[in-house]
Amino acid sequence: MSGRKIRNMEEFAAKSGISRPTVSKYFNDPESVKPTTRRRIEEALERYDYKPNIYAINQNRQLTKTIGIVVPYLADPFFAEIARNLETLCIEAGYSPSLFSSHGRPELENDNLDTLRSMKPAGVLIAPLGRTSDRSVIEQLCQDVPTVLFDSNIEGIGDVFVGSNNPQFTSLMVNYLCRTGEAPCFFEMKTPPNPNARKRRVGYVDAMQTQGHSPQIFEADGEGWALEEIGLQEGIRFIESGEMRTKTVLCSNDRLAIGFLAACYQKGMRVGITDDCDLRVAGMDGHPFSGFTCPSLTTVSHDYEAISGRSVETLFAMIANGSGSGARSEKLFEGKLLLRSSA
Amino acid sequence: MSGRKIRNMEEFAAKSGISRPTVSKYFNDPESVKPTTRRRIEEALERYDYKPNIYAINQNRQLTKTIGIVVPYLADPFFAEIARNLETLCIEAGYSPSLFSSHGRPELENDNLDTLRSMKPAGVLIAPLGRTSDRSVIEQLCQDVPTVLFDSNIEGIGDVFVGSNNPQFTSLMVNYLCRTGEAPCFFEMKTPPNPNARKRRVGYVDAMQTQGHSPQIFEADGEGWALEEIGLQEGIRFIESGEMRTKTVLCSNDRLAIGFLAACYQKGMRVGITDDCDLRVAGMDGHPFSGFTCPSLTTVSHDYEAISGRSVETLFAMIANGSGSGARSEKLFEGKLLLRSSA
DNA sequence: CACAAAAATTTACGCGCGTAAAAAAAGTAT
DNA sequence: ATACTTTTTTTACGCGCGTAAATTTTTGTG
Numbered sequence: 001m002s003g004r005k006i007r008n009m010e011e012f013a014a015k016s017g018i019s020r021p022t023v024s025k026y027f028n029d030p031e032s033v034k035p036t037t038r039r040r041i042e043e044a045l046e047r048y049d050y051k052p053n054i055y056a057i058n059q060n061r062q063l064t065k066t067i068g069i070v071v072p073y074l075a076d077p078f079f080a081e082i083a084r085n086l087e088t089l090c091i092e093a094g095y096s097p098s099l100f101s102s103h104g105r106p107e108l109e110n111d112n113l114d115t116l117r118s119m120k121p122a123g124v125l126i127a128p129l130g131r132t133s134d135r136s137v138i139e140q141l142c143q144d145v146p147t148v149l150f151d152s153n154i155e156g157i158g159d160v161f162v163g164s165n166n167p168q169f170t171s172l173m174v175n176y177l178c179r180t181g182e183a184p185c186f187f188e189m190k191t192p193p194n195p196n197a198r199k200r201r202v203g204y205v206d207a208m209q210t211q212g213h214s215p216q217i218f219e220a221d222g223e224g225w226a227l228e229e230i231g232l233q234e235g236i237r238f239i240e241s242g243e244m245r246t247k248t249v250l251c252s253n254d255r256l257a258i259g260f261l262a263a264c265y266q267k268g269m270r271v272g273i274t275d276d277c278d279l280r281v282a283g284m285d286g287h288p289f290s291g292f293t294c295p296s297l298t299t300v301s302h303d304y305e306a307i308s309g310r311s312v313e314t315l316f317a318m319i320a321n322g323s324g325s326g327a328r329s330e331k332l333f334e335g336k337l338l339l340r341s342s343a
Numbered sequence: 344m345s346g347r348k349i350r351n352m353e354e355f356a357a358k359s360g361i362s363r364p365t366v367s368k369y370f371n372d373p374e375s376v377k378p379t380t381r382r383r384i385e386e387a388l389e390r391y392d393y394k395p396n397i398y399a400i401n402q403n404r405q406l407t408k409t410i411g412i413v414v415p416y417l418a419d420p421f422f423a424e425i426a427r428n429l430e431t432l433c434i435e436a437g438y439s440p441s442l443f444s445s446h447g448r449p450e451l452e453n454d455n456l457d458t459l460r461s462m463k464p465a466g467v468l469i470a471p472l473g474r475t476s477d478r479s480v481i482e483q484l485c486q487d488v489p490t491v492l493f494d495s496n497i498e499g500i501g502d503v504f505v506g507s508n509n510p511q512f513t514s515l516m517v518n519y520l521c522r523t524g525e526a527p528c529f530f531e532m533k534t535p536p537n538p539n540a541r542k543r544r545v546g547y548v549d550a551m552q553t554q555g556h557s558p559q560i561f562e563a564d565g566e567g568w569a570l571e572e573i574g575l576q577e578g579i580r581f582i583e584s585g586e587m588r589t590k591t592v593l594c595s596n597d598r599l600a601i602g603f604l605a606a607c608y609q610k611g612m613r614v615g616i617t618d619d620c621d622l623r624v625a626g627m628d629g630h631p632f633s634g635f636t637c638p639s640l641t642t643v644s645h646d647y648e649a650i651s652g653r654s655v656e657t658l659f660a661m662i663a664n665g666s667g668s669g670a671r672s673e674k675l676f677e678g679k680l681l682l683r684s685s686a
Numbered sequence: 687c688a689c690a691a692a693a694a695t696t697t698a699c700g701c702g703c704g705t706a707a708a709a710a711a712a713g714t715a716t
Numbered sequence: 717a718t719a720c721t722t723t724t725t726t727t728a729c730g731c732g733c734g735t736a737a738a739t740t741t742t743t744g745t746g
Contacts, residue, residue, distance in 0.1 A: 008732055019695045024734065034693060034742090049483070051461045056732035059398035060701035074442075075423040075631070084418045084446060091451070096458065099417075099442050103427060108434070115439065118394045140392070228635040258635050265637035288418070292571040292601050294608035294637040351702055362725045367704065377712090377723060399702035403731040 006050035016044030027052050058120065067095045067315070068116040068124040068145075070109070072152070072193070073225045074101035076255070077288045078302075079127065082151070085308035086125055093316060095122065104193060104225050106132040113141050120145070123315040127151040130195030146318035150311045152195045153330070159318065162311045165332040166196045167203030169284050169300040170250070172337055174207035177248050180273070181280060183208060185216035185244060187235070187260055188252035193225055197252050200284065204250065216245050220256070231259020232266075239267050248280040248343065254290045254299055257283030261293055261342070271295055272341050280343035284335070296340035303333040349393040359387030370395050401463065410438045410658070411459040411467040411488075413452070415495070415536070416568045417444035419598070420631045421645075422470065425494070428651035429468055436659060438465065447536060447568050449475040456484050463488070466658045470494040473538030489661035493654045495538045496673070502661065505654045508675040509539045510546030512627050512643040513593070515680055517550035520591050523616070524623060526551060528559035528587060530578070530603060531595035536568055540595050543627065547593065559588050563599070574602020575609075582610050591623040591686065597633045597642055600626030604636050604685070614638055615684050623686035627678070639683035646676040 006012045009027075013020040018041055026033045026041050033041070044050075058064045067090045071079040083099060090097040100116065102109035109129050114137070116124055123146040128138060130152040141147055142158045149158045177184045186204045188197055201217065208215040220234030231251065238244060238260075251257035261271060261281055270277040272295045283290060286301020310331055349355045356363040361384055369376050369384050376384070387393075401407045410433045414422040426442060433440040443459065445452035452472050457480070459467060466489040471481060473495040484490055485501045492501045520527045529547045531540055544560065551558040563577030574594065581587060594600035604614060604624055613620040615638045626633060629644020653674055 010732080020733085021696085021735075022694055025694090028734085036742095037694075051457060053402065053732050054458070054461050055398040055400075055402035056701095057398075057734080059396065059402055059703085059732085060734055074417070075420065075427045077418065077420060077423075080418040080420075080423050084444070087444065088446065099444070101427070101430065101442070103431065114394060115397075118397050120398075228632055232635060258632065261637055262635040262639065265639075289571055289601065289632070292575060292605040294604055296605065296608075353702080363703085364705075364726085365724055368724095371704085380724080396702055399731095400704080402702080402733090403704055 006048050009050075009052060012044065012048060012050045015048055016041050018044075024052075062120065063122050063319075064120050065095050066119055066121040067097050068100065068119065068121045068126070069097050070100045070102065070112050070116065070124065070126040070128075072102050072109070072127055072129045073104045074099075076225060076227075078254075078285055079151075081288050081304060082127070082308055085304060086312060089308060089312045093312070102129055104129070106134060110134050110137045113137050117141055117144055123147065123319050125150060125311055125315060128154055129193075130154065146315060148311050148315045148318070150307060156328070159328055160314050161328075161330045162307055162314060163330075163332055164196070164302050164307065165334050166199035167206065168332075169335040170200045170203030171207035171210075172335060173250055173282055173284065173300050174204060174211065176337060176339075177250065177280065177282060177343060178211050178213070182246045182248045183211065183213040184248040184250035184280075184282065185218060185246050186252065187218050187231075187238065187249050187256060188220065189227075189230060189256070190219040190221055191223055192252065193223075194253070200252050218243070227253065227255035228259040228262070231256040232262045233259075235260040235263025236267060239263060239269065247278065249282070251281065251283045254283035254285040254287030254297060257281060257297055257299070257342075258287070258290070258293055261295075261297070265294075273298075273343060274341075282343040286336070286338055290338075291340065293342070295342045297338075298340045298343040299338050300335035301338045302335060306333045349391050352393075352395060355387065355391060355393045358391055359384050367395075405463065406465050406662075407463050408438050409462055409464040410440050411443065411462065411464045411469070412440050413443045413445065413455050413459065413467065413469040413471075415445050415452070415470055415472045416447045417442075419568060419570075421597075421628055422494075424631050424647060425470070425651055428647060429655060432651060432655045436655070445472055447472070449477060453477050453480045456480050460484055460487055466490065466662050468493060468654055468658060471497055472536070473497065489658060491654050491658045491661070493650060499671070502671055503657050504671075504673045505650055505657060506673075506675055507539070507645050507650065508677050509542035510549065511675075512678040513543045513546030514550035514553075515678060516593055516625055516627065516643050517547060517554065519680060519682075520593065520623065520625060520686060521554050521556070525589045525591045526554065526556040527591040527593035527623075527625065528561060528589050529595065530561050530574075530581065530592050530599060531563065532570075532573060532599070533562040533564055534566055535595065536566075537596070543595050561586070570596065570598035571602040571605070574599040575605045576602075578603040578606025579610060582606060582612065590621065592625070594624065594626045597626035597628040597630030597640060600624060600640055600642070600685075601630070601633070601636055604638075604640070608637075616641075616686060617684075625686040629679070629681055633681075634683065636685070638685045640681075641683045641686040642681050643678035644681045645678060649676045 013023045087097045100112040125148050127150050149161045151163050153161045205215045218238045222230040264271050269279050271279050271281050283297050283299040290297040356366045430440040443455040468491050492504045494506050496504045548558045561581045565573040607614045612622050614622050614624050626640050626642040633640040
């Protein structure tokens with residue numbers, strides 16, 4: 001590819017001594033041309049620096065090879081990790097993923113979705129903001145292109161949802177905590193950015209009542225995605241309030257838990273399962289870095305691979321079969337207990 | 344936008360009662376048409392669901408409104424945070440950022456860059472993999488489009504580099520540590536994924552010698568971007584080796600430090616500046632979550648805002664002036680000492 | 687070597703838009 | 717009202733490629 005630049009496929013076809021339609025065929029599927037021809041094209045490809053113009057390619061095409069991936073906040077390690085998985089799977093399947101973050105802002109989510117819609121992608125994988133999402137915009141998208149919602153469900157929208165069974169997360173953890181010690185109180189945000197928080201709260205209350213305990217919920221103030229900071233500040237407030245009726249704290253998510261651990265550390269409270277500790281703290285999510293807190297965080301982990309795997313599988317199936325599969329399907333994966341040393 | 348869909352600009356122009364070229368003009372710059380006309384178009388825009396086809400728009404255009412952003416590993420919170428800043432700045436300036444992660448793999452970096460090049464972006468912001476990057480591919484990109492390299496410098500390539508003064512990071516921290524206690528040993532990876540590591544090591548050795556101390560470096564085994572895990576496992580090995588000649592450890596970066604803190608915790612070593620502690624641990628980067636470790640991590644922080652701000656400013660200037668500015672410029676920002684409780 | 691099948695070529699059209707040039711219409715100042 | 721300027725319309729072409737149909741060449745088989 002050291003040779004000089006080629007303007008278009010016409011010119012490249014001339015250089016390689018092959019007709020343009022055949023070259024076009026090659027780029028759409030290298031296997032579809034005779035090996036001899038293929039070799040000649042690929043030799044030319046090494047000598048000249050040419051790549052078909054993606055705009056011209058997609059402009060007169062109904063389905064592109066693009067897959068849109070939209071997450072609410074990419075700087076959240078959970079979404080970064082999921083996005084990484086999804087991108088990898090798409091690439092392996094021969095698609096070109098296009099990644100969008102809504103940065104927690106509804107108007108950006110709308111912009112992303114509009115942009116995506118005009119890109120005529122083969123399919124879209126979206127984790128919506130949730131509460132603040134614009135239903136109609138997502139609905140539009142789902143109508144136009146095969147779309148899989150993941151992580152955050154929006155009732156009645158889209159053909160497929162793939163996510164985690166959030167109430168099961170809490171009941172799993174509550175049961176474990178009750179089995180091994182005191183029943184937990186619940187540390188969460190009053191206005192959480194992620195819509196799964198509500199389900200977790202409900203799951204907590206249900207599980208506690210099933211176990212015959214009365215729930216205690218501490219609602220942290222603060223808005224936005226700076227969850228560790230909120231966990232720290234409000235954790236301190238919670239501890240200082242003296243209202244904590246139990247020495248076991250279940251945090252609504254791992255990022256909050258990481259902040260809460262920092263609060264405990266600052267307040268000189270030892271966290272852990274051993275006898276010399278003052279408090280047990282657990283989280284939920286299986287955050288990529290939850291294994292490296294001090295103490296390491298006991299949590300319920302999403303089945304990352306299952307969620308990302310199923311999401312893309314389903315999407316590919318929708319793309320193949322034509323999207324209109326009929327009934328809306330929801331697939332919820334169970335969380336796995338990650339027993340570490342904080343609880 | 345509840346009205347039925349419009350196929351193309353021709354049809355939309357008919358609906359709004361304006362000629363297509365004028366509508367086209369409107370979409371390129373809404374201010375460029377008469378207020379009356381603008382109002383009529385925008386009214387039609389509310390009634391009908393139309394957006395110009397992005398492929399057709401860009402196909403016959405030399406410079407698009409796209410800005411490419413390429414990072415080596417998006418699941419690393421440092422890059423996630425930088426990417427978030429860059430995206431926001433681009434959007435505010437009226438551009439459409441397009442985000443790519445190389446997932447630590449050189450072949451993906453090449454793919455990303457090739458894709459980007461064919462997108463004819465107005466400009467590109469790239470943090471290359473570094474050591475494993477394909478120089479020629481990056482060089483090609485720089486020739487074709489205005490490009491700013493950030494974070495990881497590749498000598499002699501590109502017109503502009505914006506990053507941090509890594510040797511200064513280490514000397515700043517070494518000086519602080521020496522001033523307040525024992526001189527530090529250095530904990531780093533033998534084969535770090537990030538090319539800045541080498542500069543930090545050199546900076547460490549230099550600073551130590553300047554201070555009249557003999558450097559001690561522990562080289563952690565392991566490859567890839569699972570830095571916390573490596574910091575944990577190799578940290579344990581380092582501690583157990585008994586080779587640690589000092590009770591102050593400077594980690595090459597915060598993620599390694601987070602893993603090392605976990606190692607210390609597991610080995611029952613108290614980390615902090617207070618008298619009852621066994622060890623001081625410091626990091627470098629100002630990792631978004633470094634403030635929430637236990638103890639909170641003393642570190643040298645990148646000037647995130649300055650790096651991202653300067654990067655886009657420079658890029659916009661290159662776009663405006665035409666890229667060929669002549670000499671290669673490098674801007675290195677100083678790190679800021681973040682004094683917390685680990686060292 | 688003839689012949690059918692497969693592959694490549696030739697030819698030609700269209701996608702949706704940018705954009706240039708010329709003509710017409712609308713707005714402004716005199 | 718007239719002359720002038722700004723804006724819009726009309727008309728027309730081209731971007732780079734997908735793709736279909738008809739034709740020619742190449743390949744494989746008997």
